[in-house]
Amino acid sequence: MDTHAFFREKLLTWFAQNHRPMPWKAENDPYRIWLSEIILQQTRVEQGMPYYLNFIERFPDVTQLANAPEDEVLKAWEGLGYYSRARNLHETAKFISGELKGVFPDSYTAIRALKGVGDYTAAAIASFAFGLPHAVLDGNVYRVLSRFWGIETPTDTPKAKKEFAALAQQLLPSERPGDFNQAIMDLGATVCTPRLPQCTSCLLHPECCAFRLNKTGELPIKSKIRSKRIVFSSTSWSITANKRWCKNAKAKISGATCTSFPCSKQHRYRPTTMKYCNACPGIFLMGNYPPARNLAPYPNRIDKPLPTGGSPQFLAK
Numbered sequence: 001m002d003t004h005a006f007f008r009e010k011l012l013t014w015f016a017q018n019h020r021p022m023p024w025k026a027e028n029d030p031y032r033i034w035l036s037e038i039i040l041q042q043t044r045v046e047q048g049m050p051y052y053l054n055f056i057e058r059f060p061d062v063t064q065l066a067n068a069p070e071d072e073v074l075k076a077w078e079g080l081g082y083y084s085r086a087r088n089l090h091e092t093a094k095f096i097s098g099e100l101k102g103v104f105p106d107s108y109t110a111i112r113a114l115k116g117v118g119d120y121t122a123a124a125i126a127s128f129a130f131g132l133p134h135a136v137l138d139g140n141v142y143r144v145l146s147r148f149w150g151i152e153t154p155t156d157t158p159k160a161k162k163e164f165a166a167l168a169q170q171l172l173p174s175e176r177p178g179d180f181n182q183a184i185m186d187l188g189a190t191v192c193t194p195r196l197p198q199c200t201s202c203l204l205h206p207e208c209c210a211f212r213l214n215k216t217g218e219l220p221i222k223s224k225i226r227s228k229r230i231v232f233s234s235t236s237w238s239i240t241a242n243k244r245w246c247k248n249a250k251a252k253i254s255g256a257t258c259t260s261f262p263c264s265k266q267h268r269y270r271p272t273t274m275k276y277c278n279a280c281p282g283i284f285l286m287g288n289y290p291p292a293r294n295l296a297p298y299p300n301r302i303d304k305p306l307p308t309g310g311s312p313q314f315l316a317k
C-alpha cells in the first residue's frame with residue numbers, strides 16, 4: 001500500500017471508531033453547516049455549541065434568519081465577539097433568501113463568493129453539505145500533514161499554503177470527502193495535538209515521519225514569532241559605540257534576566273517597548289526603533305537564566 005493510501009485508510013478507520021459527535025456533524029443541511037462554521041471561525045467548540053443551538057432554535061432556516069431584525073441577530077450573537085461575523089451572516093442570509101430564493105449555493109465557487117466565507121469555510125461547507133471534493137486546510141490539518149510527511153516548510157508562509165493545500169487535495173478521496181476532512185481535523189484536535197501527541201495510540205504512527213524521527217516537538221515549523229508587549233521601566237538606554245550588543249541593559253521576564261540586547265547599529269536612543277517571544281522562551285525582539293532608522297527586529301537567544309539586578313530594568317506588563 002502506498003503512503004497516500006495508507007494515510008487515507010488509517011485516518012478513515014480511526015474516524016469510524018472515534019469521531020466526535022457534534023450537533024452539526026450529522027447534518028447535510030447547508031444552512032446549519034454554514035451557521036456552525038461561521039460560529040466556529042474564531043470560537044472554541046465548547047463556547048460555540050450553545051450559540052449554534054440557540055440560533056437553530058430561533059432561526060431554523062435561512063429565510064427566518066434573513067427576516068429577523070439585525071438587533072435580534074446581534075443579540076443572539078452577544079458574547080461571541082467579532083460582530084462582523086454576525087453582520088455578514090445576516091447579510092448573507094438576506095442574499096440567499098432574496099437573490100437566491102432561499103436556495104443555498106451548491107458549488108464551491110458560489111459558496112466561496114458568499115460574504116464572510118473564506119477558503120476553509122467554503123471547502124468545509126462544500127464537502128460536508130454537498131460531498132464535493134474540496135480539502136480543508138486549518139491549523140489541525142497543517143500539523144497532521146507536516147508531522148506525518150515531515151514537511152519543514154514554515155506553515156505561516158504562502159509557499160506552505162500552496163504546498164499543504166495541494167497535498168491535502170491529493171489525499172482527499174473522491175468518496176466521503178466530508179468524512180476525510182472531518183477526520184483529519186478531529187485527529188489534529190484530539191490525537192495529533194500541538195503538545196504531547198498520542199503517537200503510540202495513533203493508527204498513522206508506523207508511517208509517520210515525525211514519530212519515526214522523534215520530531216513531533218519540532219513540527220510544524222512557524223517562521224513568525226508571536227510576541228507580547230514588554231514595557232521598559234527605565235528612562236533611557238544607550239548602545240555603546242562599536243558594540244553589537246548592549247551589555248548593560250537588563251530585563252526581568254518570566255523569571256529570567258537578560259543582560260544583552262540586540263542592536264544591529266551603533267546609535268543612541270530611548271526605546272519604549274520590547275517584545276518577548278511566547279513561542280521560544282529566551283528570544284527577545286527590539287521594538288520601537290526610531291522610525292528613521294527603520295531597523296528590523298533582531299532576535300537574541302538567551303539560553304539560561306542570568307543573574308538578576310542592575311539598571312535599567314525592563315518589566316513585563
Ligand code: SF4
Nearest residue numbers: 192197199202205208
Ligand atoms: S503518529 Fe504522532 S505525530 Fe504522527 S500523525 Fe500520529 S499523533 Fe501525529
